[in-house]
Amino acid sequence: MADLDVYTSAREMAAAVRGKEISARELMELHLARIAEVNPAVNAVVSLDEDRALAGAAEADRALARGETVGPLHGLPHAFKDTHEVAGWRTTYGSPLRETHVPKRDELIVERIRRAGAVPIGKTNVPEWAAGSHTFNPIFGTTLNPYDLTRSAGGSSGGAAAALAAGMVPLADGSDMGGSLRNPASFCNVVGLRPGRGRVPAWPSTNGWELTSTGGPMARSVEDLGLLLSVVAGPSRRAPLSLETPGAAFAPPYAATDLRGVRVALSVDLGGSFAVDHQVAQIVTAQAAVLEAAGAVVEEAHPVLHNADSAFRTLRAWLFWHRFRSLVRKRPEAFKESLRENILLGEGLSGADVSRAYQQLTSIHDRVRVFFESHDVLVMPVSQVPPFSAEEEFPNAINGEPQETYLDWMRSAYLVTVTGCPALSVPAGFTAEGWPVGVQLVGPPRGERRLLEIAHVFEQATRVGERRPALGAGAGR
Structure with missing residues (x-):
């Protein structure tokens, strides 16, 4: 058995299984033991089925023994977000209305991950219908932050992020409308990518032309994230907005070792567009020195997104x-x-309201396109606050400024959503209390590969993501 632990990179784990240095069953047993150790406290993995997981791992070993060609995730344990439908597996959406729902077919992102060889073990917890960036629901309860069990793990992919941070899974899938991949990644000191429009196709869908929500990958490192992106990205005839670039174009390794020639725009609040907790602002500002030391040219700048708030809220309410x-x-x-x-806000919307929102999206795209002609990446907060109390539904105030709804404190994420740009949350620091804070790296439309390369260099310069939670006997490496 190879000398692996639960914090070994997903790429190393997959290589060890393919090389028969460790069996898929042994790797599964390692992760199931970790889940048994820490999940009772964190509550990130739900609908766990150990018997099916072990049977799936045994079949993965038999496939290798038969000499079959296997995929890049072969033998890796995987828990799917509980809004992603998995054939034969309970999928609740965190709602009592779907508490016993068992789908008959995989949705596309699940289909691709399973085809790549991942072995399902269960689901990861979500807020009700994946609405909101704090993971709690009446079926499974609240997911807690592995770095501080009194704090939120974020959401809506909060179970995914917490499971990664606690070493329960090597990779995780999620989805993002207003920050649901980025926010929990920031809160849990992992990496989460909201891909640009059409990069990760969705099927089935009630609206194949929808622009605000997308599936995407999470991992503990940028290169592991790129591995999962290479599996879930790529064209599909079932998704009318899917882009033609094959997923393999995003696979690691990433060769860049510095940021010489990279033009960085850094903004703490997009010109006063939202309030930012003082500690978060300090951590974001401090990254200028890190980026400059790596060779980048950094200036304070941001695109004009003054009508992005209206567009996002209109389209969200209309879709809901x-x-x-x-x-x-x-x-x-x-x-x-x-x-x-939030749902009822959509009842009174007119066709003119929705049309105006799409006109605003078009204007935003043009302004962002021009902005990225003179900048390679925008660096800004992922979340306006560090992880907040798990007993609150959302932060009520930032630096004393009231946040009236469960969306107000998420502007730093959802204003980026409507640009259609790829955006990546990367670990950047910790507050005085030891709570993780990530920074958001935003790239130009269809610029995922270059964004991953820049993020990888940044990650190697800071190594903040290597700090593990002090949780259970297996913590650390």
């Missing part, structure tokens, strides 16, 4: 209304209040 209107009419009590209110 058309998705949930029948359910919320029949069972209003089955929705948490903040989500119910």
Whole structure:
């Protein structure tokens, strides 16, 4: 058995399985032991099925023994986000309305991950219907932050991020509308990418032309994240907006060792567009020195996104209304209040309102395109706050400034959503209390490969992501 532990990179684990240095079953047993050790405290992995997981790992070993060609994730344990449908596996969406739902087919992102050889073990916890950046629901309860069990793990891919940080899975999938891959990555000191529009296709979908939500990868390092992106990205005839570049174009390794010639725009608040906690602002500002030491040219600059807030909120409410209107009419009590209110905001929207939002998206795209002609990457906060109390639904204030809704404190993420640009959360520092803070690296449209290369150099310069939570006997490496 190879000398691996739960914090060994996913790439090393996969290589060890392919090289028969460790069996898929042994790797599965390693992760199941870690889940048994820490998941009772963190509550990140749900609907765990150890028997099916071990049977899947045994079949992965038999495939290798038969000499079959295997995929890049062959034998890796994997827990899918509980909003991603997995054939034969309970998928609840964190809602009592779907508590016993068992899909009959895989959705596309799941299909690709399974085809690459990953072995399902269960699901990762989510907020109700993946709405909000704090992971709690009436079925499974609250996911807690492995770095401080009194703090939020973020959301909506909070279970995924916490499971990664705690060493329960080597890779994780998620989805992002208003920050649901980026925010939990920041809170849990891991890496999360919101790909640009069309990079990771979705199917099935009630709206194949929808622009605000996308699936994407999470990992403990940029190169591991690139490995998973190479699996889930790529064209699909089932998704009308999918881009033609094959996923393999994003696979590691990333050769760059410095940032010479890279033009960095750094902005703490996009010109006063939102409030930022003082400690978060300090950590973001401090990255200028890191980037300059790596050879980048850094200046304070940002694109103008003054109508992005209106566009995002209009499209979110419109999408929620058309998705949930029948359910919320029949069972209003089955929705948490903040989500119910957000859905009902869509009821009064007119065609003119939605048309205006799409016109705003078009204007934003043009301004962002021009901005990235003179900059290679935008560096800014992922989240406006560090991990907040797990007992709160959302932060009520930032530096004393009230945050009236569960969306207000997420502007730093969702204003980027409407640009359509790829955006990556990378670990950057810790507050005085020991809470993780990431920075958001935003690249030009369709610029995922270059963004990953820049992020990899930044990650190697800081090595903040190598700090593990002091959780259980297996913590650290």
